[in-house]
Amino acid sequence: MYDYPELKQMKVPLKSALFQLTGICAKMPDLIRYRQSLWKPTESTTVSPGLEDITEEFRRTDQEAGTITSGFLNKMFELGEATEEKDPTSITGTSYHISNLQAAQGLIAFFGFRVCILRMRYDWSCAHGLPNTTELLRDLKALCVQVWNFIPYFCRYEAFVAVTSSQRGIILTYELATLEQKERLLDIYIDLDSYRKRLPEDRALVEMEIVSLARLMTGRMPLQ
DSSP states (O other), rough: OOOOGGGGGGGHHHHHHHHHHHHHHTHHHHHHHHTTTOHHHHHHOOOOOOOOOOHHHHHHHHHHHHHHHHHHHHHHHHHSEEEEEEEEEEEESSEEEOOOOOHHHHHHHHHHHHHHHHHHHHHHHTTOTTHHHHHHHHHHHHHHHHTTTHHHHHHHOOOOHHHHHHHHHHHHHHHGSHHHHHHHHHHHHHHHHTTTTSSSSOHHEEEEEEEEHHHHHHTTTOOO
């Protein structure tokens, strides 16, 4: 396996984060099944843990993913491998500047994974009328801002890198954006596709694709 010597001082923190996330990945099939049980009758009959147990599993997994993700980003800031700077081209007004592409790609993957988990946790709480929904929605929106801070960085690279690094983040966060932010995200999403020209010309159809993919990734619609 290629060892990415260019990662230098970020190599150990990145490997540690990847190792920890591997354990969380093993929980994803169950979490998705729990989320699907809210709308899929065949799944609701096979979900054996009780409401409190599943709620706790969502909480614990989300907390673990959040600790890993924020810990890795904070380590990059601490080592001077990442900075947050004002950026008029960014949806948020700021953007992250990362010293190494591989570390940045690992980090945006971590954030995307966290968005998936937190979105499923939020949906679960909403469906069962739990008291933490307002707090979870606030956390989700804050997480979206962090994801959007990566977009200008990746868009500076060639099309393949920009698409593979940014597109999933846009898909997972789009529904939580304001109307103005959605327009900006759509512009970026369409522009990223300019070299493949795969998307329809109708922006409404592009939006439908984004939302459908997000729902698929977070257990809100069937795989087929």
